[in-house]
Amino acid sequence: MKVMKFGGTSVGKPERMHQVSQLITKDAEPTIVILSALSGTTNALVEIGHSMATGDREQAHQQIGKLEAHYQSFIKELVKGEKALARAASIVAEHFEFLTIILKISFSEALNKDILAQGELLSTKLFSVYLEEKGIDHVLLPALEFMSIDIHDEPQVSTIKGKLSHLLQQYKGKSLFITQGYICRNARGEVDNLKRGGSDYSASLIAAAIHASVCEIWTDIDGMHNNDPRVVKKTRAIEQLSFEEAAELAYFGAKILHPASIWPAQHFKVPVKLLNTMQPEAKGTLITEEAGSVGVKAVAAKDGIIAINIKSSRMLLAYGFLRKIFEVFEKYRTPIDMITTSEVAVSVTIDSVANLKEIVKELEPLGTIEVEEHLSIVSIVGNEIVQTKDVLYKLFEAMTPVPIRMVSYGGSKHNVSLLIPSAHKTETLQLLNKGLFGLE
Ligand code: ASP
Numbered sequence: 001m002k003v004m005k006f007g008g009t010s011v012g013k014p015e016r017m018h019q020v021s022q023l024i025t026k027d028a029e030p031t032i033v034i035l036s037a038l039s040g041t042t043n044a045l046v047e048i049g050h051s052m053a054t055g056d057r058e059q060a061h062q063q064i065g066k067l068e069a070h071y072q073s074f075i076k077e078l079v080k081g082e083k084a085l086a087r088a089a090s091i092v093a094e095h096f097e098f099l100t101i102i103l104k105i106s107f108s109e110a111l112n113k114d115i116l117a118q119g120e121l122l123s124t125k126l127f128s129v130y131l132e133e134k135g136i137d138h139v140l141l142p143a144l145e146f147m148s149i150d151i152h153d154e155p156q157v158s159t160i161k162g163k164l165s166h167l168l169q170q171y172k173g174k175s176l177f178i179t180q181g182y183i184c185r186n187a188r189g190e191v192d193n194l195k196r197g198g199s200d201y202s203a204s205l206i207a208a209a210i211h212a213s214v215c216e217i218w219t220d221i222d223g224m225h226n227n228d229p230r231v232v233k234k235t236r237a238i239e240q241l242s243f244e245e246a247a248e249l250a251y252f253g254a255k256i257l258h259p260a261s262i263w264p265a266q267h268f269k270v271p272v273k274l275l276n277t278m279q280p281e282a283k284g285t286l287i288t289e290e291a292g293s294v295g296v297k298a299v300a301a302k303d304g305i306i307a308i309n310i311k312s313s314r315m316l317l318a319y320g321f322l323r324k325i326f327e328v329f330e331k332y333r334t335p336i337d338m339i340t341t342s343e344v345a346v347s348v349t350i351d352s353v354a355n356l357k358e359i360v361k362e363l364e365p366l367g368t369i370e371v372e373e374h375l376s377i378v379s380i381v382g383n384e385i386v387q388t389k390d391v392l393y394k395l396f397e398a399m400t401p402v403p404i405r406m407v408s409y410g411g412s413k414h415n416v417s418l419l420i421p422s423a424h425k426t427e428t429l430q431l432l433n434k435g436l437f438g439l440e
């Protein structure tokens with residue numbers, strides 16, 4: 001059995017959905033298809049939730065109307081027959097009625113999750129109507145019946161596996177299943193989600209749960225690229241990556257794959273393929289345990305980084321100091337990305353200002369605290385790059401014009417990370433494209 005996940009742009013237009021139907025019926029292997037919401041929908045739902053949260057119901061009402069109009073014209077191009085169109089129209093009406101009713105209820109975080117879930121529910125149901133019209137036999141599996149997170153908001157593959165296998169047993173003989181990405185139920189049984197971009201995570205969790213032969217992630221680009229195509233002109237797709245390399249790249253800025261989606265596939269040894277819906281014949285990127293080759297494969301950048309420097313002469317020859325620092329971050333559930341130490345100072349980076357004030361306040365008794373914002377981490381990823389000849393030399397030579405704030409090297413064999421002011425990010429990615437890959 002295999003898993004195929006299609007992102008928002010892959011289902012964002014009626015003709016794209018038509019294309020998806022061809023891709024999922026190409027071979028005979030039983031398949032679970034995971035869909036995102038149509039592109040733009042989740043953003044629109046976030047805005048509706050925001051208007052509701054701020055008490056601007058009139059604005060929410062208008063936003064709902066605009067989105068509904070979009071779906072009404074979408075279905076007219078999606079299906080042709082009267083019966084299918086009526087069915088699609090009633091699905092649209094049902095979900096927008098729900099949103100309109102929600103307008104009248106007092107707003108809560110739980111309600112907001114219900115709002116956010118509408119996108120994936122709509123895309124899968126409408127796709128199912130299209131498949132039905134085309135006579136493509138399939139089963140629509142409700143993700144809310146098997147996808148779940150625990151009390152720590154973490155998905156557990158074993159729990160998902162139990163529920164999903166039970167569900168699949170009811171459909172012996174069927175070979176095509178359609179389900180929603182992103183949405184799930186939390187430990188309280190409420191509708192919840194796997195956070196923005198979480199459909200990849202759904203795909204990987206489902207692939208792990210069914211021990212899929214492959215987890216295909218279909219997007220609008222032909223795999224992971226060696227550099228950010230939005231910033232540098234010439235980039236190329238990477239043929240093969242190890243899970244570790246892909247995790248570093250996904251985490252440090254490559255937008256194509258949700259960072260959390262690596263571990264389930266890696267743990268259950270399911271190969272992941274990143275493929276392009278607009279160019280299905282392109283090779284894309286294969287992610288497995290094997291790295292395929294050595295040397296630098298890609299650079300990626302992550303913005304919105306904050307550096308916190310803790311300076312204290314009490315740290316000199318002391319032990320337990322780092323623990324005290326880490327405990328503060330643990331208390332505020334704030335992950336640390338990079339860390340460097342000297343004998344009297346520690347610098348760490350975080351990617352959220354959510355608890356910055358509290359963290360700084362609690363660190364203050366430990367020493368002098370300095371905070372620097374508007375930074376970016378530039379990560380150089382590859383297999384055994386640390387041992388690869390000249391990489392560091394080329395890296396620092398290319399980076400000569402850039403003020404480097406921190407360097408992290410040696411933590412793993414496949415990553416060197418540099419902290420730089422965000423204002424220098426574009427320049428850095430361009431310099432590295434030339435210096436490391438010979439591309440301009
Ligand atoms: N529709 C959700 C989002 O836009 C989930 C996803 O597409 O991965 O974040």
Ligand code: MG
Pocket residue numbers: 007197200256258
């Ligand atoms: Mg995505």
